Amino acid sequence: MGKKRVLSGIRATGRLHIGNYFGAIKGMLNLQEKNEYETLYMVADLHTITTPYEVEKLRIDRREIIIDYLVAGLDPEKSIIFYQSDIKEHTELAFYLSTIVTISRMQHLPTYKDKVKQYPKDNTMALLNYPILMASDILLYKAGLVPVGIDQEPHLEIAREIARKMNSKYGTDFPEPARFVSEGEYIPSLTGEGKMSKSIEGSFINLTDSLEVIEKKVAKIPTDSGKGSVKNASAGVIVLFKLIELFQGKDLKSKVEKDYENNGLTYSDIKKSLAKAIYDELTPFQTKRNKIIKDDKFINEVIEQGANKAREIAKKTVSEIKEKMGFSL
Numbered sequence: 001m002g003k004k005r006v007l008s009g010i011r012a013t014g015r016l017h018i019g020n021y022f023g024a025i026k027g028m029l030n031l032q033e034k035n036e037y038e039t040l041y042m043v044a045d046l047h048t049i050t051t052p053y054e055v056e057k058l059r060i061d062r063r064e065i066i067i068d069y070l071v072a073g074l075d076p077e078k079s080i081i082f083y084q085s086d087i088k089e090h091t092e093l094a095f096y097l098s099t100i101v102t103i104s105r106m107q108h109l110p111t112y113k114d115k116v117k118q119y120p121k122d123n124t125m126a127l128l129n130y131p132i133l134m135a136s137d138i139l140l141y142k143a144g145l146v147p148v149g150i151d152q153e154p155h156l157e158i159a160r161e162i163a164r165k166m167n168s169k170y171g172t173d174f175p176e177p178a179r180f181v182s183e184g185e186y187i188p189s190l191t192g193e194g195k196m197s198k199s200i201e202g203s204f205i206n207l208t209d210s211l212e213v214i215e216k217k218v219a220k221i222p223t224d225s226g227k228g229s230v231k232n233a234s235a236g237v238i239v240l241f242k243l244i245e246l247f248q249g250k251d252l253k254s255k256v257e258k259d260y261e262n263n264g265l266t267y268s269d270i271k272k273s274l275a276k277a278i279y280d281e282l283t284p285f286q287t288k289r290n291k292i293i294k295d296d297k298f299i300n301e302v303i304e305q306g307a308n309k310a311r312e313i314a315k316k317t318v319s320e321i322k323e324k325m326g327f328s329l
Contacts, residue, residue, distance in 0.1 A: 003035075004037050004038070004145055005037075005038045005040065005141055005142060005143045005144060005145070006031055006037050006038065006039050006040065006143060006145045006147065007040045007041075007042070007137060007138055007141050007146060008024065008028055008040075008041055008042075008146065008147050008148070009042040009044040009047075009084065009137065010024065010043065010044060010065060011044045011045075011047050011048045012043050012044065012048045012058055012061040012062040012065055013048055013053070014198040014206075015064050015065070015068060015198075015207065015208055016065060016068040016072070016207050017198060017205055017206050017207060018187060018196065018206075018207065019187035019195060019196030019197070019204060020196075020198075021072060023149075023186060023187050023195070023196075025069075025072045025073075025074075028074060028079075028147070029074065032074065032075060032078050032079050033078075037145075039078070039079040039080070040079065040141055040143070040310060041069060041074055041079050041080070041081050042081075042082050042083065042084045042137070043065045043066060043069075043084060044084050045058065045062045045083055045085045046085050046090060046133060047084070047130065047133065047134070048061075049126065050124070050126040050127045050129075050130045050133075051118075051122065051127065052119060052122050063299070066081065066299060066303060067292060067293055068289070070292055070299070070302065071207075071285055071288050071289040071292055072207075072285070076302045076305060080309045081302055081306040082303070082306035082307050082309070082310045083307065084137065086306075086307040086311070087140075087307065087310050087311050087314050089140055089311070089315060090140060090314070091133070091136075092318055093136040093139065093314075093317070094129065094132050094133045094135075094136035096325060097132055097135055097136055097139070097162050097166070098129060098132050100162065100165045100166065100169065101132055101158070101161075101162065103128070105158075106129070106131065106132070107128070109155075109158070110154060111130075111131075111151070111154055112127065112128060112130070115127055115130075131154075131159075132158070132162070134152075134155050134158075134159065135155075135158055135159035135163075138159050139159065139162065139163060139166075139174045139317075140313070140317050140318070141313050142173075142174060142175055143175070143177060144175040144176075144177055144178065145178060145180050146178070146179055146180070147179075147180060147181070148179055149195075150179075152179065156177060156178075156179050159177050160176040160177060162174075163176045166321075170321075170324040170325055171324055172320070172321060172324055187242070187246075188238070188239045188242060189239070190202060190203055190204065190205070190217060190220065190221050190239060191203055191222070191236075192222055192234065192235030192236040192239050193235065204217075205217055205218075207282055207285055207286070207289075208286060208289065209279075209282070211275065211276065214275045214278050214279050214282075215271075215272065215275040217275075218243075218271045218272075218275040218278070219268075219275075221271065222234065222235070222236030223236050223237055223240065223267045224236075225264075226264045226265040226266065227263075227264035227265065228260065228261070229261060230257050230260060230261060237260070240270070240271070240274070241253055241257060243274055243278070244256055244270075247274065247277040248273070248277045256270065
């Protein structure tokens with residue numbers, strides 16, 4: 001049957017944070033080590049420009065994510081690591097796919113409506129076509145499995161619809177991509193609302209943050225009086241419990257929860273201890289990063305080799321589609 005091809009990517013909107021690591025990177029590492037999967041991991045820099053961005057920041061952020069991928073353990077000998085924008089076939093295939101998708105279908109997507117509310121002055125064609133570009137990312141490599149969150153399910157359904165229509169109309173052989181849950185954890189925002197996100201200020205802790213920065217961010221997690229029922233605890237307190245579990249263990253989490261219900265908590269001490277535990281776990285990552293970031297030759301080779309490997313697959317797919325759609329002698 002051959003290996004199952006998996007595609008995943010992270011937008012270039014800032015350095016990776018602990019939510020990226022526990023929610024995505026750990027799962028990516030797990031898949032990389034399994035022989036039944038062929039893994040492609042991209043920096044989704046084209047998706048980054050579908051919403052307002054700063055040019056110079058993008059130049060920096062896209063490379064920083066490649067570095068963070070390598071530091072976290074993604075191996076260019078085992079996975080294809082590349083920039084989305086280095087492969088022109090992403091946008092070429094997206095145009096071919098757009099010929100079978102109606103404007104009304106795109107406009108009715110809940111994710112599109114949410115983004116329009118968030119960026120009312122930047123309702124662009126790029127934003128409208130985001131799901132088509134995402135479908136192109138997946139179908140270009142004929143990836144059958146996509147490890148994304150449940151919030152991306154509407155976009156995956158678009159990709160499946162496109163695959164079915166293309167297969168029916170042109171006789172292509174696109175798989176219908178399925179969402180699956182890889183090994184990882186849901187990391188809530190430090191604000192207590194939603195998941196940790198680079199696009200929400202005060203929501204995240206970067207993998208590169210210093211102890212002082214982490215202490216300040218943890219200190220701002222909203223709490224309450226320090227005593228009550230765990231079941232009825234506020235969102236901020238639940239975030240605190242979750243982070244204690246991840247970085248200090250389940251036993252300490254259980255103890256803190258019991259104290260919350262019985263004796264009451266002193267949040268300043270708990271937050272300071274938690275910040276130190278987070279920093280201690282990030283220290284090996286930061287040490288390794290300080291070494292890799294100085295090796296421009298290695299980083300450039302990874303980027304170039306990844307692009308070449310991804311391009312080889314992409315060119316073949318686009319050639320097949322062009323022939324099927326009539327662009328051949």
